[in-house]
Amino acid sequence: MEKIAAFIKDELSGWKPWEILWITTATMTILSLSIYLNESLIGIIMAISGVICVVLTGKGKLSSYVFGMVNTLLYAYIAYGAKYYGDVMLNLLYYAPMNVVGWVMWNKHMSVETKEVEKKRMKNSEIIVVFLGSALGIFLYGLILKKIRGSLPFVDALTTVLSIVAQILCVKRYMEQWVIWIIIDVASVYMWAMAFVNGGESVATLIMWGVYLLNAIFMFVKWYRESRRSEANV
Numbered sequence: 001m002e003k004i005a006a007f008i009k010d011e012l013s014g015w016k017p018w019e020i021l022w023i024t025t026a027t028m029t030i031l032s033l034s035i036y037l038n039e040s041l042i043g044i045i046m047a048i049s050g051v052i053c054v055v056l057t058g059k060g061k062l063s064s065y066v067f068g069m070v071n072t073l074l075y076a077y078i079a080y081g082a083k084y085y086g087d088v089m090l091n092l093l094y095y096a097p098m099n100v101v102g103w104v105m106w107n108k109h110m111s112v113e114t115k116e117v118e119k120k121r122m123k124n125s126e127i128i129v130v131f132l133g134s135a136l137g138i139f140l141y142g143l144i145l146k147k148i149r150g151s152l153p154f155v156d157a158l159t160t161v162l163s164i165v166a167q168i169l170c171v172k173r174y175m176e177q178w179v180i181w182i183i184i185d186v187a188s189v190y191m192w193a194m195a196f197v198n199g200g201e202s203v204a205t206l207i208m209w210g211v212y213l214l215n216a217i218f219m220f221v222k223w224y225r226e227s228r229r230s231e232a233n234v
Contacts, residue, residue, distance in 0.1 A: 010110075011061050011063045011115075013115050014114050019059060022215075023051075023052065023055045026051045026214075027048055029211070030047050030051055030211060031044065031048060034047060034207065039203050042077065043078060045070070046070075046077075046078060047205060047207065049068075049071040050075065051208060051211050051212070052067045053067035053071050058215060058218065059116060060116030060119065061115075061117075062103065062110065062117070064102075065106070068099045069096065069099045072091045073096065075087070075091050076088050076092045078205060079091065084151055084152075085145065085150045086150060086156040086157060087159065090164065094163075094167070095163075095167065098167050098171065101171055102167075105173075106171070118230060119226045119227040119230060120174060120227055120230060121174065121176065121228070121231065127176065130165060133165075137157075137164075138157050138162070141157040142156075151191075151195070158184075159187050159191065162184050166180040166181050166184060175226075178216050178220035179220065181212070182213065185209055185212045188212070189209045192205050192209055193206055
């Protein structure tokens with residue numbers, strides 16, 4: 001019980017006023033709109049857990065992986081109904097185990113002072129490798145999804161492949177993950193907007209991705225500044 005109490009204390013510490021305002025506003029916005037638009041309970045829980053997860057990830061808090069696991073399982077269920085099979089496979093076969101890996105990896109690099117994960121930047125050579133590998137992966141996976149008649153196969157492939165790459169960078173604590181998350185969020189907003197226009201009941205999911213996009217922009221600035229500060233202190 002003492003370890004749990006200490007963990008909760010660390011997770012609640014170090015929050016700046018704008019960060020508290022952001023996580024509160026994002027959560028209440030998606031909850032209010034989802035209820036107003038008669039979103040399903042599963043959709044509401046999925047969206048809220050996802051929003052909390054990405055804000056906690058941006059903050060560098062270990063508990064992000066707890067909320068991430070809840071979001072992963074529920075999102076896979078909803079994506080299956082929308083026939084976004086790439087997202088289904090991504091969440092069940094990749095995100096779920098990566099939540100466990102992320103928890104273990106981040107736990108080894110938590111700052112004693114800030115109670116947040118330590119952040120770093122990639123080298124130029126690493127960025128080139130990631131870019132070329134991602135482009136090839138998107139093309140090949142897009143062909144596979146098109147073969148099995150998935151919805152928007154190449155857009156789905158883009159979000160799937162880049163999500164795999166971004167999650168790896170997240171686990172490894174790289175600032176560049178947020179550039180990739182921004183690309184993913186823009187594409188995902190388009191995907192779920194199309195699903196909604198075509199009669200899908202995925203309002204909370206669409207709103208969730210919109211909040212993800214705003215969060216990715218905010219957290220890119222935060223991680224960029226903190227990773228530079230960490231390099232300067234080495």
